[in-house]
Amino acid sequence: MQERLQKLISQAGIASRRAAEEMILAGRVTVNGLVVTELGSKADPTVDSIAVDGRPVKPASQHLYILLNKPAGFMTTLDDPEGRQVVTDLLPEIKERVYPVGRLDYNTEGLLLLTNDGDWANKLMHPRHEIEKEYHVRVRGKVHQSQIDQLKNGVDLDGRPTAPAQVRLIKDGEQNDWLSITIHEGRNRQVRRMCEAVSLSVVRLKRVRYGALEMRGLKPGQHRLLTEAEARALLTPGAGLRSAEAPREKRARNAGQPPRETRGRGKKPTT
Structure with a gap:
């Protein structure tokens, strides 16, 4: 049975469908030895020889x-x-x-x-x-309520507003504050750019939850x-x-407390 090439590549565990489409457009995919660059192209894995960068595509x-x-x-x-x-x-x-x-x-x-x-x-x-993704964000300096409200209501990125987010202060530090920001979109560098849009400089960013995981x-x-x-x-x-109305104590217990500033691992962002 013939299927679209990007689906076959994705099912083989080589890349997501979006990445597979990019591979096809870049001329990295062949069918029976011929380069295929049309996204609508199909093949039958039971009879056709499909390869990415010369490597056979197998389930x-x-x-x-x-x-x-x-x-x-x-x-x-x-x-x-x-x-x-x-x-x-x-x-x-x-x-x-x-x-x-x-x-x-x-x-x-x-x-x-x-x-x-x-x-x-x-x-x-x-x-x-619309799967929730929760991030703990350490920002340089102090966060004002007006900035939290802006993040909650949505900020303009690339000419269109972000969807409403769940935002709360989880640690009031002497020099840096920690925020919890929960979104369900997946725009490029979204949390960093949201913070930049309200004049917050991100010092450290960590995703702590994906759905219920x-x-x-x-x-x-x-x-x-x-x-x-x-x-x-x-x-x-x-x-x-998760409900945005969950008690703060329960959410803190489920998501985990932000890491202490003295326990940072790895390189820290300079943005």
Whole structure:
């Protein structure tokens, strides 16, 4: 049965559908030895020879779902032209080819999902699921209530406002304040840019929650495999959401307290 090439590449665990489309447009995909650059192109994996960068595209032998506590100083890509470390360097024992679901910036820490299940990754990143992602943000100086209100209501990025966010002060420091910011969009560098839009300079940024998933017990650089039930639960409507009206004490306990400033690991952002 013929399927779109980007779907076949994604199902093989090579890249997400979006990344697969970029591979096709860049001329990196061949079918029966011929370069294919049309996004609508199809092939039948049972009869056609499909390759990316000369490597055969084969169905993944098993689906893996990985939760990684990403340290700062790692690229959320499979390779880096500048030779910087990438997140898969932290998974030497994982023999299957896996790739990140979405991205965290080089200097951003925290919860990152990786998989070789292209359909799962594609569904997670689709806007209709509105999965909450919570970040702890240390900002330089003091935060004013007016800035928190602006972040809650949405700020203009690229000519359109962000969706309303859940924002609260979680640590009132002498020199730096900590905020919890929860969003369900996935725009490029969104939390950093939201803070910049209200004149807040980010010193440290860490994702602490993705839907109902947290990093309990995982130190920076450590990972664990998700169960099939955990992976599927993220795709259940409403399963990845938490009420904005939850008591502060419960939310703090569930999300975990922000790391102490004296316990920072890895490189710190200079933005």
